[in-house]
Amino acid sequence: MHRQRTDPPTPPSPPGKVSAAPEPPNRVKAMAPQTAPARQNLPVESDSLIGRDRDLSELLRLLESDTVLTLAGADGIGKSRLALRLATQATGLFADGVWLAALDDAATRAEVVTRVCGALGITEEARRDPVETLCDALRSRSLLLVLDGCDGVADHVAEIGAALVSACPAVSLLITGRAPLRITGESVWRVPPLPVPSDGDGAEPSGDGSVRLFLDRARTAVPDYASTPQEAAAVNRICRRLDGIPLAVELAAAWAGRVDPAGIDAGLAAALATADGGSEDGCPRTRVLDAVVGWSLSLLSQPERVLLRRLAIFPNWCLELAEQVCAEAPLVEADLLDLLSSLLDRSLITLTGEQLNRVRYRLPAPVRAHARARLADAGELAWMRARHTARMIAIADDLNRIALSGRPMPWAERFVYWDRAVAEYDNMRAALRWSAEAAHARDGLRLCAGLRPLWFTSHQFTEGGEWAEAFLAMDDDRPEEDGGRGAFDALRGRVMVQHAELNWPRKRFDEIVATVTAGAVLCRAAGDTESVCLAENQLALIDDLRGDHESARTRLRDVLELARSAGDLWSEAIALNVQGAMAARGGDFAEAETLFNTALMIMRGMDHRWGVGSTLMAQGAAAEAQGDAQAADRCYREAMDIQRANGSAPELASCLAGVGRVAQQLGSATQAYDYLAESLQLSHANGRLAGLAEALWSIASVSSRQGVAEEATRCAGAAAALAEISGWAGPASTRFPLSAELTEGAASTQSRTWWEEGRRLGVDEAVELGVRLAETGRLPRPRPRPARTPAPEPPRKALTPRESEIAQLIGKGRSNRTISDELYIAPATVARHVANINRKLGFNSRQQIAAWVDRHSHPT
Template structure:
């Protein structure tokens, strides 16, 4: 059996402390979430919307068979970013020719899940558009969003999150009766176990809670100073801060945002000079690790007035971070690559940003931040395709680091675009090319490249020792064509890649010239100019070999191998692929090895060399599963499944093909679904399941046409599939056309049903449909499922109705087909109608 990848049920962060004072809210919200598909938690900043939403989502996991998924949108700025963050949270891979929202809707159409969209304020119109589309097209998807205001989409239920209850002015109330009081004491007693046991201290804590109006973040910020400052001094300090902000000393009737900002300002004022300097500089980060904070925030940059504060030494940063963490001014978000990650709560970050602007050091800190992001991007770009031998884990760690800093990279790109720093933006874009391409993040990569290519020279001169702006533009043009390949605008691509190469040549950018010529060769091949394509590939090989560029030499060999295979020169193709594979293995470039093996497996499969094809596909499958390259993994699974069928193991073939089908479907790859459907059709045809084979082939044909798919995530190694149907009879053509009319979900369910039926032993002739009556032939559960099939319900709908898994429904449907001699749901429905079967 194919090794299955067990899907996760949620991606929620681990909560670091308790949620206090929200028990009744949680109970009411859980009931709302069961009944309403769109629930928005609104309220002032710091009131606890995110914490409440995360706890609610965690408790609602049992309601959603396909899990609960968090997409943090607080730092998103564009529609493409919103879509990319949602797709990333759900593990959905972008299709190059389609709007990511369309892919998202298709992938989620039949899934029952909760999508948590946190911090939508800055992108509310985009979230409203995406949310409305999801609600309209995905009947089992629910949304839980947080923001200051409602989204105002159809069916939205709005829950305004109130502050925590505060103690009454009259004495005698128990601390446990007031949420704000309980929260303060809980946080304070983590530092001082017997804090506020004296009556006068309790009275001061009550005044503090009333003064900050029960705003949870304000309460926590005040409580964080317990143990250093007594309760009376905390109360007096807050009273003075609120009075200075224009409040009446208790915050009554004063806007909560102003109350919270005053509390943050009070806490900021209690910090030491180095702590204040670090906090305001940290505001440039969406999130960060210690190393990044040391690189960007240490050594105070000069202010606009030419003065410099006492230098902040790199060695001090860790202790200062710990102090700020103790003051609740920063929070932990988790760990990545053995590095602890931090972030600033939204209101704290806003206050720190304002202080950074006042300090006159904002531009200098931003420049340092951008410089670090350029280094991260260029490290990735330099190592990902480097010809030097390097352990794969070490090479892959650069991808992983870029993913960890992706929000920071986006921030640097936005700041560079806003301030006309074209060179900085182009350098980041060039470095991120491997991440965007292998991760199928085509839309976002294209948008950033187009943004900087459309700008004039900007405010930066070519005096930083790096490539010239023209050379960077040329590189970006070539990369843009690669990212735009799935859109198949070949005339436009040819012109742009030629202009890009012309800018790269004078700068001696051999790698970009090699890539440009490789793309031109592929464009020539698409247009039928194989001779021109071969000439260009030869030029790439000569240039790559003369410069020692092993990566582009291997890529050119792969393209040449594909051209030979297309011409039927399989021996020559095999030779090119073997040489490319030797180069990739020598570099220990696993992604390159995997994609080369896939091309080699396809050639072996075309020659009916099942053993070689199976070996290639299986090794590539293990590589792509390890590195998480899902489109490539799905293609490998399909290849292994097809070969298993040729080797006589239909059950094993269906196992692998079923995993390929489900992986492509859940990650939003219609082309991958089509490849799996076509492969299942071939296996079914060998089993003489002519009707279902033709229907699967028809569905695959329609999907291939609309998806424009040309291979698993890469234009270099297209896989072909014969999806024209089996045979030419009128009946077969009718089945094929019926398959073409199936919706995506219906096609997937059809293939799953065929796979279940095909796994059954077929040693005895199937009984005639009229040789058994419904009640004697089927079990009670099978009769119940047959009745629901007769009503036109899908496997998923039946599963939800009967509280069983869709896979269990598929097995029952397969048993019904086997027992009754059927091979389609339509036959089951007709039979149910004839016999008036009841459940």
């Protein structure tokens, strides 16, 4: 079904550009719109796309009408290049942009979901299946999701794709793979090879796509390449011999600077004649491509061939990583840059972009498969995997050591270790996978221990938890090495304690107690005070939640004594933070303030912004609970600046909600709604129901103080329902306070009806309600007229034709979603029109609009 999009899209940002971290907002302003999402994450195309103009035109038409479009074909046929160019040209068709998730190296369902969520900026919620979170986040968004390289995870992609198609009617999928996925409604485009010249040795270069591609690539090195009739005829033969396979043509053309057309033709003929007649997938074009790769490698120098096969170990890499892993005899580290440049000139490696001011590379999939086979033939596969894994363990160890170190260090310097782990995360996954396949428990556990800060702060609970469980289930693979059984048990205990921390947001307290207790025993025996402190902090929190406050206080006193004796500033600050939260829940706000301030002093001394931000959020919640709006505003605002700079979306949304709640108490309802609307939209974009619950509860709280009882009660009911699903417990309490706070004294049947109506709202409807309340709340309230002078009925002519149309549909009982479908406009546009109608007519609810429509339709 063709989807009409009426909202004009904003101009796309330049492909491949990553926005710099925004500056903290000016506190004089109500809100700076700094959380508006980008519109695409497509990489910059390195060269031209030739011979696909007609395909692009047809595919663009298909994208406008079909929800799922799969580009299928053999490796090297150009599926990914075509998909990226198509996505770039389709940006204007999708109001919420186009987004690429590369799945070439994914192996598990958790990896697929994590990559897709990462591409879209969606954050996992610990108590929900990430696919549910993904669907909730995209349900009302109009976007194109490009899933590139799905062959290794086709079943998982098919499951996730089917869920998106069912739940998200405005989301389109563009998929690449060797075969279709068989998703309902899937259209399949078999990507053909480029046209090749007809038989015969013509004297002129053919105008067919394959010849055009060959000459375009060749003439970047030799401007007059194939300028004679004999050379042109040889180029025609080359393209016929290569069957128009784009990657094969590019690999052959890359030798134009060193080999004439006749030499290339003769070399390819010999390679194809001696190539194995079979292939892994039974595809003749795969055999052709593999033969061309082999021919190209035969022309390389010995060091180039050695480097290329060793590079097959990486999903992607930078020069520094290649030097650290590959530079072993016969290769010399100082030569690697020149060797990489040479391989790049031969089209055997490609650029993928830049991270941390380092250029990153990758091997095209067919080249990587061939090079990996040569690596195995050389007997280097296991050796290279061990070197690669050792380097990843070193990076993970550095992250864990620096991220939570109590040593004073500039935050920018500390944060580099997070960034480095993110840049190498695909390589980390590869090392985890190899360690699991080989049952190398020690290596896997070291990787899990090192990646704990990244998994926790980026909310990757499912993937991190699955890896930890896999390696904890293994026995020691090297009992006689690396410190023997004692060292293995110490490592195992550490990961057990950290794994329980990943489970904490899921609130599986019985599992946490069992795992932490067992892990702490191993850590005590090994003298691992840091892990013991982490374990006791978790157990103290659980004791406090279960009402055993004395046990909790005892545990925390022991943690403080142990941390101080070991000089562990991080564990000391965390223990103080936990004590402060417990004191606040018990109503001892003076004690909580002292404890929070002491924890902040330690965190600021270390310049640990993540720790400072977390402590400030807890301190702000405590100040808000005791009614100190000024202190709460100060804490929330500083924490908001930190979380915005760190890119921590869930924490930022919570800070925005806190600033919004206290803004009204400080005399600015308009500013309150500005911050609350940003919090609501950010949580909706990230798919986090806990964030939506907090934002909706906050909007309901502010609205109820303005006297908007009906819509505020509905909003509170919606927040309560979302809180039950997500586990959000309120900003300053372990109990969810909505019902008591927002319905106190409203025991009427009507109030209960409004509450239940809110509970029954879907996620998008609840968000629309929150947006509407925020928009109308910013507007000045109409002054009540004297009772003896009845207010005149608002004139119908005050509304625009579109607003009148929407008002009539509201009068017929239509929801915003139904109106959106009937009028072919976005739900957000309907919500804006409804807000305008309320403003112009002086109303604050849909019921008033409906009653007004009814009076005009049936005048007395």
